[in-house]
Amino acid sequence: MFKKILTSVAIATCLSAVGIANAETKVGFVYVGPIGDHGWSYQHDQGRLALEKELDVKTTYVESVPEGADAERVIRQLAADGNEVIFTTSFGYMNPTIKVAKKFPKIKFEHATGYKRADNVGTYSGRFYEGRAILGTIAGKMTKSNIIGYVASFPIPEVIRGIDAMTIAARKVNPDVTVKVVWVNSWFDPGKEGDAAKALIDQGADIITQHTDSPAPLQVAEKRGVYGFGQASDMKAFAPKAQLTAIIDDWAPYYVQRVKAAIDGSWKSDDTWDGLKAGMVVMAPYGDAVPEDVREMADKVKASIIDGSFHPFQGPIKNQKGEIVVKEGETISDGDLSKLDWYVEGVDGTIPK
């Protein structure tokens, strides 16, 4: 009994000690878009808000920071202001983050989606392609025209990975599927994104997926009576009938975990690439239109990705010419995935180079 009380007192003191430390901990965030974009930056900000709720830390954010000369000044200012952990949440912040980190060796930097690290700079990103494999499975089963439309932003590896993962998964359940890609050259232009979706539907696509920020393509799917998927957040409100599921970027667990590590001193620079298993990539509930057997298949894919028995990029994988580039039993390595720049068989079109 006495021992029990002692432990609980010890825990309480520990907690309060942590509490005091937390109150002094400042965490900074740099966003590339306005938090009102309801997409990439919005989701990071949701992560920030969750962090504030979970831990007693003071957060600061700067939104709409251009990825040019301004980024370095903003990151540096956050560092000078005594933020102990700084999350820079867009690829274009990579070199500015590294530059500033050199001048502030005691501060911990976390750069999203990049590949340059240092003792005090870690990188993190989501394995969103895992979610794409689930979308592909559902799309392959549910398409009647066997054409899937893909509204894409810019031809960077992240986006190409998504296209390939979805195509592979869709053709696995339905070898007749082709994926048509339209690049809108913007992350963020609801009108244009919607137009691209319309063009794809007009050309026969009956499933629309997107790698741009706004719910516009999904809204078009709803209006035209075809199906689609939400991007970055659950977009069911915008397309109650059309949304089959959505890939949700959930940065909150990572932010909480890393800031905790920084507080208790266990933080170390590393390269985090988390997916479904760690909860950085989360799937929204299935839409009513998804039939039971398709749900089961999708669940199975999800479970096998989580337990490691299946990888969305495991062989055999053919390129667009139909040549086998990844043999049965092999898997594309993380290194190769991170710079992926070719389409798999089944994607219609060429990558702009």
Add this chain to the structure above:
Amino acid sequence: MLPRLIKRQSPSKAMVYLSPILALLLTLLASIVLFLIMGVSPSGALHAFFVEPISSIYGLTELMVKATPLILIGVALSLGFRAGVWNIGAEGQLILGGLFGGATALFFYEKTGFYIIPLILIMGALGGIIWAGIVAFLKTRFNANEILTSLMLSYVAALLLNLLIHGPLKDPDGFNFPESRLFSDSALLPILYDGTRLHLGAVIALFFVGIGWILLSRTLLGYQIKVMGDAPAAGEHAGFSHSKIIWTTLLISGGAAGLAGAIEVSGPIGQLLPNISPGYGFAAIIVAYVGRLHPLGVLFAALLLALSYLGGETAQMKLNLPVAVTGVFQGLLLFFLLACDVLIQYKIRTSKKSESTIAPAVKSSIKSTSEVK
């Protein structure tokens, strides 16, 4: 008895300097209301906007870094605006300059030589000149309005940079991300003050202010520009070539914007990115006018606008004000600055007596007859 504006017989010398101060005071008053509505302390917000960003040497150097492209482009644009040439596509000319300058820097990757930096700057200016040259050519040869062509070419320039950065200019070891290599040290502008980002471009910008001033007040070209803007008919009568003025002003502003682009990539950025300018080419139009199309005025206007950008960042960090507030605040500031300039040419009268109004009427009729000749 509504207050009326009465035209002064000659511009007020005092108001030239007093009107910006009055504008700042009015902005102060209006923003107190704005910040109270937003629920933040006005004194804290104003401190964050105007004082904190420049309360250190580093802050001051950053102010100059931010103002450099605005000064360069603003000075050059004001020449064209004076002549009535509406180049609103400096953004595209800047991008082309960055592209040319950046490609030059990459061409000399891991090479050394004193000639590399001058070459980058020259190529940058050349890129801007080519882009503005298209506008001048279409204007003089086909009569195509430069507002449209220069604006549309800005979008084309952005897409062109994007295309090349996904292609040949991509960093070969960069995991296929759309970024170029980091330039070698030999291709980076020298830093003027250790530990800051203040680079050679700032000196070039100040030099440019001087050149612009001399050009406008001491040369025949400057005189021609002024005449063509004020009274094109008189200018043509005097034998000035309209198309020569179009070519000259467009190439100067294109060259300056291109130079600014090259300075940005070889200065604070240090590599080519898909977005090298957060809209400097458009902001410089405002700078040119708030600076009353005068090089010295442009210098101050550029510093003020740059300060409001830095202040916006500080306000976000210190007070958690969303970036949207910065836009509203900048809008108010510019509105007051532009409106208060009315006091240079006009005075406010509450009485109806207006003995002075006859004179300008006579004056303008004289002016219009001289135009007809």
Add this chain to the structure above:
Amino acid sequence: MEILVAAILTIITAATPLLFAALGELVTEKSGVLNLGVEGMMVMGAIVGFAAVHYSGSATVAIFASMLAGASMAAIFGVLVLVFHASQVPTGLALTIFGIGLSALVGQSMIGVAYDGIPQLHIPVISDIPVIGEIFFSQDGLVYLSIFMVFAVMWFMNKTRAGLILRAVGDSHDAAHAMGYSVLKIRFLAVLFGGAMAGVGGAYLSLAYSPLWVEQMTAGRGWIALALVVFASWKVRRVLLGAYLFGGISILQLHAQALGIAVPSQVMSMLPYLATILVLVIISRDRSKIKLNAPASLGKPFHASR
């Protein structure tokens, strides 16, 4: 054929916001005022229209609210340039900065809010006619309004006395003033009209095109609208041509991409801009005709000396 009809339908929605904003700006410019703040007025129209439909549930209320929002923005501009003689070019640009900021502040609570979009009109019988029925008789009300406005503005400019006066004010404010017209009042009204039309153009984006609110959702369309007025060389029917040309090529390049044409997408995206330049060059060659259309007093301040 089916694809063609579908593409045309998409082109109509892409052209409509441009058409509204450009028509408004044309009237403003015809009165001799150059307002570069179209983007700022549009984005305010977009958020106010969206918020209005969210709270009132009525698309009609929303459309009027967006007009009011655009006109209020234009009023700020009008007071500054007409009463305080502020330079028109920078004041318009400042209005855009102001509008983008203000819309984001106003719209904070509208992010993530869904709306179905304004209803499409289905006129019985004729809208069931294949092709023609689909294209001409089953659009949403704003599309018809935009086309109606083209003819209304054309009629106003060319057939009414008020239109004649407006043009006179834009061509020579001194002469119009001497004839006893109130230059400033007429210009202010033209500026307000321009703002109201930009407001509806913005609302078309947030109510019909992609019915939602996100910050900066106009994505540069105000600039395109400005360019279209120049493209049209201040002729109303050419605004219609310009809006549909620009919208058309924007959509067709998306279709070309979907067909798998092996041209880099960045080059495809350049096409609407390049085509606009090309067509402008072709129609501008005849110097004398353009000169006749451009308002001679465009951008010049006016002060009554009496």
